[in-house]
Amino acid sequence: MAxxxxxxxxxxxxxxxxxxxxxxxxxxIMYSVVVALLPALAGAVYYFGLQALWITGIAVIxxxxxxxxxxxxxxxxxxxxxxxxxxxxxxLAFNVPPSVPWWIPVVGTVFAIAIGKHVFGGLGLNPMNPxxxxxxxxxxxxxxxxxxxxxxxxGGTTSGVATVTGATPLMAVKxxxxxxxxxxxxxxxxxxxxxxxxAKAYFSLFVGSVGGCIGETSALLLLVGAAYLFYxxxxxxxxxxxxxxxxAILGWIFGGEGLFTGDFMFHILAGGLILGAFFMATDMVTCxxxxxxxxxxxxxxxxxxxxIRLVGGYPEGVSYSILLMNLVTPLxxxxxxxxxxxx
Amino acid sequence: xxxxxxxxxxxxxxxxxxxxLTAAKAIEVLPPPxxxxxxxxxxxxxxxxxxxxVGDRVLRGQPISKPAGPVSVSxxxxxxxxxxxxxxxxxxxxxxxxxxxxxxxxxxxxxxxFDYDPKYLTLSAEExxxxxxxxxITGMGGATFPTxxxxxxxxxxxxxTVILNGAECEPYLTSDHRLxxxxxxxxxxxxxxxxxxxxxxxxFVAIENNKxxxxxxxxxxxxxxxxxxxxxLKVKYPQGAEKQLIYAATQRSVPSGKLPMEVGCVVQNVGTxxxxxxxxxxxxxxxxxxxxxxxxxxxxxxxxxxxxxxFRELIEYCxxxxxxxxxxxxxxxxxxxxxxxxxxxxxxxxSGIVVLSRKEVAENKPQECxxxxxxxxVCPMNLMPTLIVNYVENGRWDLAKEAGIMNxxxxxxxxxxxxxxxxxxxxxxxxxxxxxxxxxxxxx
Numbered sequence: 001m002a003x004x005x006x007x008x009x010x011x012x013x014x015x016x017x018x019x020x021x022x023x024x025x026x027x028x029i030m031y032s033v034v035v036a037l038l039p040a041l042a043g044a045v046y047y048f049g050l051q052a053l054w055i056t057g058i059a060v061i062x063x064x065x066x067x068x069x070x071x072x073x074x075x076x077x078x079x080x081x082x083x084x085x086x087x088x089x090x091x092l093a094f095n096v097p098p099s100v101p102w103w104i105p106v107v108g109t110v111f112a113i114a115i116g117k118h119v120f121g122g123l124g125l126n127p128m129n130p131x132x133x134x135x136x137x138x139x140x141x142x143x144x145x146x147x148x149x150x151x152x153x154x155g156g157t158t159s160g161v162a163t164v165t166g167a168t169p170l171m172a173v174k175x176x177x178x179x180x181x182x183x184x185x186x187x188x189x190x191x192x193x194x195x196x197x198x199a200k201a202y203f204s205l206f207v208g209s210v211g212g213c214i215g216e217t218s219a220l221l222l223l224v225g226a227a228y229l230f231y232x233x234x235x236x237x238x239x240x241x242x243x244x245x246x247x248a249i250l251g252w253i254f255g256g257e258g259l260f261t262g263d264f265m266f267h268i269l270a271g272g273l274i275l276g277a278f279f280m281a282t283d284m285v286t287c288x289x290x291x292x293x294x295x296x297x298x299x300x301x302x303x304x305x306x307x308i309r310l311v312g313g314y315p316e317g318v319s320y321s322i323l324l325m326n327l328v329t330p331l332x333x334x335x336x337x338x339x340x341x342x343x
Numbered sequence: 344x345x346x347x348x349x350x351x352x353x354x355x356x357x358x359x360x361x362x363x364l365t366a367a368k369a370i371e372v373l374p375p376p377x378x379x380x381x382x383x384x385x386x387x388x389x390x391x392x393x394x395x396x397v398g399d400r401v402l403r404g405q406p407i408s409k410p411a412g413p414v415s416v417s418x419x420x421x422x423x424x425x426x427x428x429x430x431x432x433x434x435x436x437x438x439x440x441x442x443x444x445x446x447x448x449x450x451x452x453x454x455x456x457f458d459y460d461p462k463y464l465t466l467s468a469e470e471x472x473x474x475x476x477x478x479x480i481t482g483m484g485g486a487t488f489p490t491x492x493x494x495x496x497x498x499x500x501x502x503x504t505v506i507l508n509g510a511e512c513e514p515y516l517t518s519d520h521r522l523x524x525x526x527x528x529x530x531x532x533x534x535x536x537x538x539x540x541x542x543x544x545x546x547f548v549a550i551e552n553n554k555x556x557x558x559x560x561x562x563x564x565x566x567x568x569x570x571x572x573x574x575x576l577k578v579k580y581p582q583g584a585e586k587q588l589i590y591a592a593t594q595r596s597v598p599s600g601k602l603p604m605e606v607g608c609v610v611q612n613v614g615t616x617x618x619x620x621x622x623x624x625x626x627x628x629x630x631x632x633x634x635x636x637x638x639x640x641x642x643x644x645x646x647x648x649x650x651x652x653x654f655r656e657l658i659e660y661c662x663x664x665x666x667x668x669x670x671x672x673x674x675x676x677x678x679x680x681x682x683x684x685x686x687x688x689x690x691x692x693x694s695g696i697v698v699l700s701r702k703e704v705a706e707n708k709p710q711e712c713x714x715x716x717x718x719x720x721v722c723p724m725n726l727m728p729t730l731i732v733n734y735v736e737n738g739r740w741d742l743a744k745e746a747g748i749m750n751x752x753x754x755x756x757x758x759x760x761x762x763x764x765x766x767x768x769x770x771x772x773x774x775x776x777x778x779x780x781x782x783x784x785x786x787x
Contacts, residue, residue: 004664006655006685013669013704014683016769018755019676019697020358020514021705024762026713124711124763234715289716289729333730340747341352341724342586343599 026123029284030083032232036225037090037279043221044214047153048098052214056093059105063089066113074118084123088112091131094215094275095319096138097149104145108134128326129283132319153217156209160270161195163188168211169196169270170315180257196270197263205269216272226278235282238294239301243277244268246302254310273305276318286326293332300325344572345562348552349591354723355579356756358514358677360553364643365517365635370525372647373660375422375451379651380432380688381407382442386481387488388414393443399426404454404628406479407443416489417479420445421630421649423452435654435673435687437680442688445651457627468540471623475540478622479691480629484508484519484583484612485674487692490619493609494540500604502541506592507534509550509557509613510576510583513675516695518633519613521645523550523557526617531564533616534571536623541609546571547592548613553578580677581754585610587723599750614694629691638698639666648689654696655685669704672697677755710763718757718767724750728757728767735774740781743774751775 044052068080092108112134120126139146150168152158158165159172167175173196176189195201204210208218215222229235248264255262267273281287281301288297301321308317384390391408395401401420408418424447432442466474476491496502507530511519523530534546548565550558552575565573574592576582586597588610595606603610611619614632621627630650634657637643641662648657654671658664672679673687676697718728726747734743751771758768 014681124713284714338725342596
């Protein structure tokens, strides 16, 4: 029988205000991100077969197991199922080619969780996005596996261009642009660039029927998931807009043979920009908290992405640009504080 | 004048309001208690000095303490009877404070008649102000600043606007709402007195848009009024916070660290306006107030209560607890104070007693901040609580100060939205205290 008598001096709870709290929790946020990634995962299975599901499953199980093992060793509360490790596992799998061997997601995820997250103290304390750090580790250690395992998607070609095989759209166009600049294979290269800029090619990039990492190819399905996160107010428009906007504008200005002739649609849709801008640059832990800081963060990501894509050694720069900007986050927060009301 | 929905501030939250428990319940008079405990400190400022002794017989409305300085107010007996003790007693604001304990003689005999004085309008501003000071009025919204002090701005700070705060943005509370429905004329007359005392032409009555009946009632009274504007406020916590309210009414921003008079404004609670009218027109001291008793009690009510009545008596009058109680809060659930005992008295600033059941008081397990930045989005003062709390946790009072921690008004919006269940508000409060300590040490 509950004690409702005022005479028996009930044991009252005393704590500081406020006495009301949101029903939201870290778990709810993390599992919402998992849900938001499911459409893209379904797309990956459709385009690249069960191998995509297999790789993602291995990464998720490894992530949860690694987190639980480390927390057990650290003698802290085991929170491996709070959803954050699952998100890291999925994102790591989304960032590797579909036909990598099974141990690639294992090694990548162990690195992501152990070095990317728990070395710093666990969730909330990691300075960089763990999944991207895992991917960077794989790229540095097994560059051939990480840049050649492209599979042809169901109903499409790997490069999106009929004459090029074994390369992603970004790789094909980057090679063609280089040839154009050098003046070799001019006609063939121009044909590749032009065919990458047709409505049909955009459509392939939009729905995802091109080669690429497991989860990055379908802009459409990623946007469906992102819309859910917007609806739940777990992400806001500042970073995606400034990131994608910067890539589009700089891609248009500098991405062509002459100034202002670049193919901005291609730069938006190809590669990992949509995945990165909506799901990885917006990682709460590693992006700035101040509104202005978020705008600058997105701009910096976009700038670095275009620099890497157009003049760097790699065809794609989304993941490195986010990692580099992650490191600037504390500075951005400190120097872009909003103006205090009345100040 | 009637104004459309006013401009609002950036940020804020929408907690569940639970006002329907008591919004439709007319104010009921709680019978005078058998014992009243009247703390000598019911206000911001210096504690008042007792002017009665143990054994004295006192009458309802008789002064029992006098102000002990310029920022201090007197208090009055809220019933007739014998002074049994002047002793330390638990206080709803958390301390243990000397209080005058009066045992009722059951006669409820009045000190003077407190009749309506039809000539009150001919009083000078000075005389009106004296009656307000003599009545021992403090702000009744919760901050309990002595009202007559607020009505004496320094000569170099001219006041041109008076705003009556009827926002009542705290969840659960409906005492101001009921006052506006049941005593709208008194409230407006109180506002006119304030305007006369300050020599001000422009007045506002600001009400949150979730009280359409109160807005309708006030607009009837104010529709042809050239001086007083009725302002419908957007429903958002903390819309009733002083600086946010001034911005809504006048689009003026009170500078950081300054008082409303800096931008020519004085804000008073609607309940205070009613008390001011009673004081000036009837010379009635502040010995009773409306209190919302709500939450996990059997019959939630709005009660007219004598100052000094214990929380226990109010809760019992409302049928007792309906479930096992978790927290008994003095004030609203956002800024109110959780009590450790029911034997604390109603004071001049007690707007409500909110009982949260044990089930409702969820156990809070703070986690590491995941940087969701919702506290940054909702902070009505535009601070970055996540960043400041990080500084506080690391003892960097200098950086906390630089980040504007002293602007925090402790509305609790940051802690309300925290998905990681962190005690953001409490860290901010602690940080403010430590910054003040740091400043004191620097001065030495």
